[in-house]
Amino acid sequence: MDPASSTSRRLADISRARQILQTAWTPLPVEAGRTPPAMPTTEPSLLLNQGELAVLLGVNVRTIQRMRHAGELPPTVPVGKRLRWRRSDVETWLEERTS
Helix, strand or coil: CCCHHHHHHHHHHHHHHHHHCCCCCCCCCCCCCCCCCCCCCCCCHHHEHHHHHHHHHHHCCHHHHHHHHHHCCCCCCCEEEEEEEEEHHHHHCCCCHHC
């Protein structure tokens, strides 16, 4: 594969990920007379897991694992035994890579 096309495809993936990150969450309308479900105290999208990050970047989860081990991703946040990425760190990382 041509290195230039690989680079342009990766930049397109990063651009698409940036668009997804900028999409605002909007609640579904609540029917009259019904109480809406309780909202969590923290926004669930503040931390991303490997699968969410992979979808966001348009790559396989295994690619995320390789990139993490190679030090190519933003720092992780341990949550119990799981690793998460701060959404703000991913946004900053994407902007640095595309500018």
